[in-house]
Amino acid sequence: MTTLTFKLNRHLYIRDPQHSDLGQRIISESITMIAALGVEKFTFKKLAGKIDCTEASVYRYFENKHRLLVYLVSWYWHWIEYCIDKAITNINEPERKLKECLRIISEEKKYDPTFEFVNEEALHRIVIAEFNKMYLTKSVDDENEEGLFGSFKSLCKKITEIVLEIKPTYTFPSALVSSLLVASTQQIFFAEHLPSLTNIKSGKSLHDDLYLFLENLAFGAIQKN
Amino acid sequence: MTTLTFKLNRHLYIRDPQHSDLGQRIISESITMIAALGVEKFTFKKLAGKIDCTEASVYRYFENKHRLLVYLVSWYWHWIEYCIDKAITNINEPERKLKECLRIISEEKKYDPTFEFVNEEALHRIVIAEFNKMYLTKSVDDENEEGLFGSFKSLCKKITEIVLEIKPTYTFPSALVSSLLVASTQQIFFAEHLPSLTNIKSGKSLHDDLYLFLENLAFGAIQKN
DNA sequence: CAAATATGATAGTAATACTATTATATTTGC
DNA sequence: GCAAATATAATAGTATTACTATCATATTTG
Structure with missing residues (x-):
């Protein structure tokens, strides 16, 4: 068992995969497989074959493939927030805090024991290739309401x-941040x-390169009057 | 028959849909249907039903659903470039040219007779919701090579x-522009x-709002030293 | 008017994304 | 240590999707 687990929204799964052996194998192997095959060619049947369980068992953990993807991507962003929290404690200057955020977002991801x-590296590859598909669906509104x-x-x-700590009067803080986060995956793909x-x-x-670009975008937008 | 047609990459289609009645009905109705249903729930069978032809006939125009989507999205960006070309002739100042580009990208899209x-309005909705899916696939490299x-x-x-006319020494012109274009669809979706x-x-x-945000991002990034 | 081309009509297939049921293990609570 | 609850296996089945194939008929064109 791991020492740390994340509390993710309970609608993401049917049974919490972090709390059982099979659940952990589902997470672990689905990350490897989706990173290799892409979501489109990944199926619960193939996954069940790899982790030696039945398709029906996977369905007891996740309602469907899409929710599993959202689960994995959510885990990733939660982990990034956790890394940022660790990195910016004891920093007071907001400029330095923002730079730390951009550093964490843009840096290479390695396996965190x-x-x-x-496997954070494989998970990062999934986020690069599939993050946008997580919300670009006809069911966004319902899923958003579920949290x-x-x-x-x-x-x-x-x-x-x-x-906003850096510049409380800046007009587009959320738009800027969401654009930076999207750009951080998009630009690697490009x-x-x-x-x-x-x-x-x-x-x-x-x-x-990515760090310098994000810094240019972020501070350029904020500093511009 | 229309007065104007675009020459799009010939690998996008099997037979050019612009040059036949059925082809035009495929384009026209697929735009309406994909805008309404989303690509996932859109099928050639449903399309054939609407335009009163057989599924097999649609397959004679497009190899598959994905290529049809890429065709439509390509048409959109080609149209945007055409609008930009029209708008910036006779403008010399590069700053004003860029502002014109941002205006066209961010403005409301209406039916262009x-x-x-x-239907450019419906097509814009498709681009907002599906553009990213066009290249976020395992076959990107092959499709990119086909042009x-x-x-x-x-x-x-x-x-x-x-x-680069505005600032020839700017380090990230392509990254900035692709980020702006992606942001222009993403931010509307958000x-x-x-x-x-x-x-x-x-x-x-x-x-x-979108125009002001894109302007802030673009000129902020370019002007920053 | 013949030949080429476009479309219709019909059939079929492998894979996907599930759902359902029953049986057997395994865990847990007392 | 046992009963009850829970987890998983094993198996089967279904509607839909994304095609492919074939042959006939209609239409255009040279």
Whole structure:
């Protein structure tokens, strides 16, 4: 058993996968498989085959594939907020706090042994490729009402408040923050697949480039009168 | 027959739908249906039912649903580039050119009778909800090589060049432009479905708010040293 | 008017995304 | 230590989707 688990919105799952062996195998293996296959080609049947259980058993944990995806992405953003909280305690200057946020958002993600059954690197790849699909559906409104997007909204709110500490009169703090977070995944995808759409170079400098771009966007927008 | 048609990449379709009656009905009705149902629930069978042809006939125009979506979204961005071209001829100042681009990107889309069989308003709603799904697939690289994303890349390039006219030393022109274009659809979606993620208000001021935000982002980033 | 092309009509298939049922393990509470 | 509750396995089945294939007929075109 892991030492730390996150409390995610209870509508994301039918049975909390963090609290059983099979549940943890579902999380762990679905991360690997979705990162490799993409959500479209990933099925509960294939997953059940890999973790040696039945399709019906997976359905006892997650209502459907989409909720599992939302669960995983929510876990990711919750984890990012957790990392940010750790990083900005004891920092007072809001500018430095915002820079820390951008650093965490843009940096390379590595396996964090605090969470045994989650491969954060693979999960980051899922977020890069699938995050937008999580809310771009006809059921957004219902799912939003259930609180399914709480993790992302909470992270946005936290960073928005830092922006407002820097400049309380800034008109678009939430729009800026959501754009930064979306850009942080989008630009990595572009760097790797559609390089003409970005100046961020895939490879060694990727995360540094991304940080500099986000910093340019963020402080440019905030400082502009 | 319409007076104007766009030349889109020939891999987007099997037979050019612009050049036949059935083809135009496919475009016209698929825009209405996808805007209403979303791509997920839209099927060629349902479309065939509406336009009174067989499923097989639709498959003679488009290899699959995904290519049809890419076709429609490509048409949209091609149209936007066409609107921008019209708007910036005779403007010399690059700052004013960029502002014109942002105005066109952010403004409300209305039916343009130049293109009889395309409802630009519905198409814009499709782009808002489905644009990201067009490239967030495992087949991006193959499709990119076929040139399927040419329209969007071309538009990006055009605006990027304007940004470089304003400030030739700016480090992230392409990244900025692709982020602005993505934000222009994303922020409308947020305004309508996840309002806590934006400061753009759904309703009367939506397009003005969006313009101001994009201007703030763009000129903030460019002007920052 | 023949040939080419476009569409219709019909059928079929593998895979997906589930739902349902019954049986057997395993855990837990007392 | 046992009964009750719970978890999982095993199996079967269904509607829908995303196609592919074939042959006939209508329409256009050179």
